Amino acid sequence: MNELLEEVSLVERPEKNKPLGILFWVCVGWVALNVFGAIFANVLPLQNPLFENFSAVNAGPGLHHLFGTDDLGRDIFSRVVYGSRVSIAVGVGAMLIGFGIGAPLGMLAAYRRGRFDMVLTTVMYILLAFPAIIATIAVLSFWAPRGLAKIILVIGLASVPLVYRVIRTATMSIATKDYIIAAKVQGATDRRILVKELLPNVTPIGVSFLLIGVATVITLEGALAFLGLSVNPPTPSWGNMINEARTVMAQNPWLVIFPSLALCLFLLCLNFIGDRLRSHFDVTEVKL
């Protein structure tokens, strides 16, 4: 038995992953809290974000209104929480569309190569050369009436070439590894190689890009909302709250500060998590 244990320690090398760090978990906590708030906003004891209380207009932060009220007397805290719904829905929804289309195409192109890859990559690069934000603004301005689903669809489609490029590059670096050839000469079918061999190895890279992508899309939604091209008021979103507050910024700066802070912190956390995960998985790659 002793002999066995000794030999185990000789062969087995312990996982020496660097811990992700406390800041990482704080960020995960913050993102989780935001997502929780967005999902359960109508169950939580929040004031009605649309209720206009003209007896308390432009109130500063206080006990009754945690973040104060806006120029129509609406509770800002409640609006910020409800506003996260739009931002998170657009961010996650658009990225799901982007990955749903871009990732399989990217993997397939990287694995197959040849003409299929050439044609597809050329098309994607042409799309990529077209500034995505201008395209989305153009489509959203003319495609009335605006709505959440349409915004998600348009941004999602615009992100396809980006996702395609990242996933294709990631897959290409893995597809040439010996274990893929090894699986092939064991008689594995293409589908099997794609799903069982390539996908698990591309996933870490995909996940970290997904998080950073969500953050980017939320910024884009904020910009669109600021231009009045996102969801229609009075539905709150972080972007349109900042936009509406712009006119009364001098009188009531809280109106700009809280939604901006919410947006900034959320994006910061997402980026940090994505970045951390990426370097974490990179380390595993080297450690092989």
Add this chain to the structure above:
Amino acid sequence: MSENEKLLVVKDLVTTFATPGGPLPAVGGVSFDLDQNETLGIVGESGSGKTVLSRTIMGLQPRTNVTVSGSALLNGFEVVGASERAKRQIWGTDVAMVFQDPMTSLNPVMRIGKQIDESLRVRHGMSRSSAKHRAIELLELVGIPSPQQRYSAYPGQLSGGMRQRVVIAIALAGSPKLLMADEPTTGLDVTIQAQILNLLDELKERLKMSVILVTHDLGVVATRTSRIIVMYAGRIVEMGTTRDVFQDHRMPYTRALLESSPKVASPSHTRLVTIPGRPPNLLKLAAGCSFAPRCAYATDRCRQERPELQPAGDPGHLFACWNPLPTTRGATPQ
């Protein structure tokens, strides 16, 4: 050598890559054959075409920019020109491969047991439990201690030598008739190298398969092969039994290769003999013998006319040279 049916017959095999600089003949017309249960060594410098040759025989080429002509008949199956789908039928069962670097030839995110299971279940239609049973048997066969525990280990938890054993176990899963080992020990420590080579040797005898050992290290092939092919610039320059190649080689390149490997018998601090010059650029092959520019015996004829393989004294011993070294047959081996 027994006169039974040949496992592999290669005829005039040419593999040409289309490169921006023009067609590059990585394998320039190679013919040889392989018996059942025989170990053949293919040796040559880096870039001599030995790896491309072994992959061509397996039908493993990149999907684009490559043309293959000639014939490679593997257990009655013509590999050249076969579709991917058809080749899938021989991969794993007729021919399997052991890769050079066990660090990259195992999927890092899959348990090693699963990697062995896969082909058993997919190719041989085994049930989950019998595949696991067989996988553990295979791990035991390749000398992995406590295979039950190792079955669920990840590649990252194993040492290089252990991983190479796993790679061999995966290759053996389909009971292949031919095991293609491309530099199977290059990525390993010297002490482990011998273990892995002995294992391959032992498995070859036990499982009655043939082995092609591709290497640049003559020490590797010396005691373990029955025959050796020496390649240079994509062609066979000498071929014969291991004894013939080591002791009665006629091609100056073979001698140069032998002299440039270190010998235990030489006094310490002896400088290694190197072959002057560099392997030729395959894009600009001269008309004559490709080794002529580096050869001490080269004549004008060597530079103008390519020597074909010609028989030496012993049956099966061939060499391609206009000015062969004198035979040492009958003389005492050095």
